[in-house]
Amino acid sequence: MNMWGRKMITRNSKIKEAFNTPVGHDVISKILLQANIKDKYVKGGIIGNLKLKTLAKLSGGKVSEGFLNTFIDLLNRDDSNEAPKDGEISHKWWKEAVFYQIYPRSFNDANGDGIGDLRGIIEKLDYIKDLGVDAIWLSPIYDSPNDDNGYDIRDYRKIMTEFGTMEDFDELLKGIHDRGMRLIMDLVVNHTSDEHPWFQEALKNPDSPYRKYYLFREGDGTTPPNNWKSFFSGSAWNYYDEQKVWALHLFSKKQMDLNWECEEMRKDVIDMIKFWLSKGVDGFRMDVINYISKDEGLPDGDKAIGELMGFTGVEHYFYGPKLHDYFKEIRKEAFDPFEAFSVGETPGIGLNMARKVTGEERKELDMVFSFDHLETPGHTKFEDYKYDLDYLKKYLDNWTVNYGNNCWQAFFYNNHDNPRMISKIDTDPRRRFYLGSMLAVLQFTVKGTPFVFQGDEMGLTNYPFKSMDQITDVEAKNYYKELLDMGKTPEEAFKIIISGTREHTRMMLPWKPGVQVIDPTMTEAYKELIRIRKENPLLVYGDYELLMGDKGRYTYARFDKDTSYVIDCNLTTGEIPALDVPDGRLMYSNYEEPYAEVLKAYEGRIWVV
Ligand code: TEU
Ligand code: CA
Numbered sequence: 001m002n003m004w005g006r007k008m009i010t011r012n013s014k015i016k017e018a019f020n021t022p023v024g025h026d027v028i029s030k031i032l033l034q035a036n037i038k039d040k041y042v043k044g045g046i047i048g049n050l051k052l053k054t055l056a057k058l059s060g061g062k063v064s065e066g067f068l069n070t071f072i073d074l075l076n077r078d079d080s081n082e083a084p085k086d087g088e089i090s091h092k093w094w095k096e097a098v099f100y101q102i103y104p105r106s107f108n109d110a111n112g113d114g115i116g117d118l119r120g121i122i123e124k125l126d127y128i129k130d131l132g133v134d135a136i137w138l139s140p141i142y143d144s145p146n147d148d149n150g151y152d153i154r155d156y157r158k159i160m161t162e163f164g165t166m167e168d169f170d171e172l173l174k175g176i177h178d179r180g181m182r183l184i185m186d187l188v189v190n191h192t193s194d195e196h197p198w199f200q201e202a203l204k205n206p207d208s209p210y211r212k213y214y215l216f217r218e219g220d221g222t223t224p225p226n227n228w229k230s231f232f233s234g235s236a237w238n239y240y241d242e243q244k245v246w247a248l249h250l251f252s253k254k255q256m257d258l259n260w261e262c263e264e265m266r267k268d269v270i271d272m273i274k275f276w277l278s279k280g281v282d283g284f285r286m287d288v289i290n291y292i293s294k295d296e297g298l299p300d301g302d303k304a305i306g307e308l309m310g311f312t313g314v315e316h317y318f319y320g321p322k323l324h325d326y327f328k329e330i331r332k333e334a335f336d337p338f339e340a341f342s343v344g345e346t347p348g349i350g351l352n353m354a355r356k357v358t359g360e361e362r363k364e365l366d367m368v369f370s371f372d373h374l375e376t377p378g379h380t381k382f383e384d385y386k387y388d389l390d391y392l393k394k395y396l397d398n399w400t401v402n403y404g405n406n407c408w409q410a411f412f413y414n415n416h417d418n419p420r421m422i423s424k425i426d427t428d429p430r431r432r433f434y435l436g437s438m439l440a441v442l443q444f445t446v447k448g449t450p451f452v453f454q455g456d457e458m459g460l461t462n463y464p465f466k467s468m469d470q471i472t473d474v475e476a477k478n479y480y481k482e483l484l485d486m487g488k489t490p491e492e493a494f495k496i497i498i499s500g501t502r503e504h505t506r507m508m509l510p511w512k513p514g515v516q517v518i519d520p521t522m523t524e525a526y527k528e529l530i531r532i533r534k535e536n537p538l539l540v541y542g543d544y545e546l547l548m549g550d551k552g553r554y555t556y557a558r559f560d561k562d563t564s565y566v567i568d569c570n571l572t573t574g575e576i577p578a579l580d581v582p583d584g585r586l587m588y589s590n591y592e593e594p595y596a597e598v599l600k601a602y603e604g605r606i607w608v609v
Helices: 015-019 022-035 045-049 054-058 065-077 118-123 125-131 166-178 197-204 209-213 263-278 303-309 323-338 351-358 389-402 421-425 429-445 474-485 490-500 502-506 520-535
Strands: 099-102 135-138 155-159 182-187 191-193 216-218 237-240 245-248 255-257 283-286 341-345 367-369 410-412 449-453 543-548 553-559 564-570 585-589 604-608
Touching: 015 022, 015 045, 015 065, 022 065, 022 351, 054 065, 118 125, 118 166, 125 166, 125 520, 155 166, 155 263, 166 182, 182 341, 191 197, 197 209, 197 245, 209 263, 245 255, 263 323, 323 341, 323 351, 351 367, 351 389, 367 410, 389 543, 389 553, 421 429, 429 449, 429 520, 429 564, 429 604, 474 490, 474 502, 520 585
Parallel strands: 099 135, 099 449, 135 182, 182 283, 283 341, 341 367, 410 449
Antiparallel strands: 191 255, 216 245, 237 245, 543 553, 553 564, 564 604, 585 604
8 A cells, every 4th residue: 555545556566457547547548549559458358457567578678677667656656546526616717718828029019120029919908808818828028048939037037128128017917907807927947047047156156055956967978867858859968068067958958957856946936926926917827837846866768658758758757756746835835825827838747647736626736738639649740740630529528528527628729839730630721711710619619718829810820931041949940950960851851840840830920911811700700709608608617518429520518407509510621411409599600601401611510509
């Protein structure tokens, strides 16, 4: 038994026992998905009854002994396999709200220097309000040398010069509140810029109290302290010749990971959070926040897992041993006194882990972003492939049914790190409006809070980049070099880069038509759908049931005992039979003249009965 009174998983446990623990379920499901194996083989049957220790042999060395131990450790450390409580859904402003993400650098440029700025956002507040938006998430606006466009922070309490001043910020916040909207900021505390005074001080002086704020390791510079790989290519360690030390950076070479074991550092972070909350900010989106707790001793990552997930080492920090403790501490010390809202960016976290982080009674985070729907399983964002909408349906249905009443989904299609969703599904411009508005029908009627990314409402698609000179995103630039080193020709490498680069969603919004133009019919569809969601609270809090989920269609109901909304969507480019809703009133279709019997390409309907 572990300290929570649950049977310990050992090398002699059956595979299905591991699968039945919350974390085991997430990890094994992810592996099965990536490898394209159906989970029924594990749940029952032959594979499920095998002992965990046979995995290493069976996989022909792919699952190493090291991985097995890490995995068993992960399962046993989890603090209970009890499902979070599942009472009535509580009512919260952030469950009813429509969020709008602004990437300030490319939103709107007020002073004409080519860079978006705070006054540019102020100019557009009426536009945002008019869409029906309730809350804005602002990507980082803090002082930064911009190695990763503001996600490398040099001073947490200063506004980036190109974006404006603290006076501009105060005016922006007031403008948002005056219009009855809320503002959440980006909280980037897995790392700071290497130009942050804490890091500068720590590097210069080994006796400085700031040494403990980061993850330094002494060494002669020959081999890095472990084999972890950076998300932005190469080793996750920098060597500083003069000081004879290594320092960890999971992201760019200028984004140094903070050491969350250090209490003084946590205290400084909490003070900084309070500084912004005291100004009246309503909450935070927390950048890669599930990476803050790292396994003790920073052990080597498993090679096979590294290959499967693309990054060596992740199993040692994506759901670390003290993660829940840190969440509880930030919540208690900083968020709760201000009734602040939180949404964590948590790549790699599965449904059950998310239940632990967001279960209301656990007092950790309010919501998290899952990323499992961004690519069809088995594909990565740097691949040119056709995204499968039937997978999106399965994903949404699974989360909606299994997440539970004490947890709440955050649901988005786009952000500043990924190419545009529409372009992954269908590039035919004649179908763009129907596809985009059908996706919006889903987003505004499914159970969960919608996050719209700037430009979604304009029907924007990927940008037709012509050469690498147009790409500034550090992930893509480094990856391009890596591809060339791997022997790809510049043409081949560029083709891969344009499939996945973050630059697609970072181009200046086309307020004035250029290469890209705004589709006003899409904007109208967004407004109408947001209005429908607002006027019909059952679309927020109502029950959910899948009515028809056969290939190519997604038909579900949101209901209570008196009223039902039926959402009927065609996921294909052909025509399919429409659902007949006797006595129903058609509230919305993205076609002007919908037929009674068929759903046209990407048609999405909302009925009320
Ligand atoms: O992103 C974290 C993150 O994990 C993604 O970059 C992901 O790895 C990528 O999209 C692969 O699909 C956050 C921010 O959103 C991003 O802009 C920052 O670069 C990163 O953290 C570091 O702060
Ligand atoms: Ca500007």
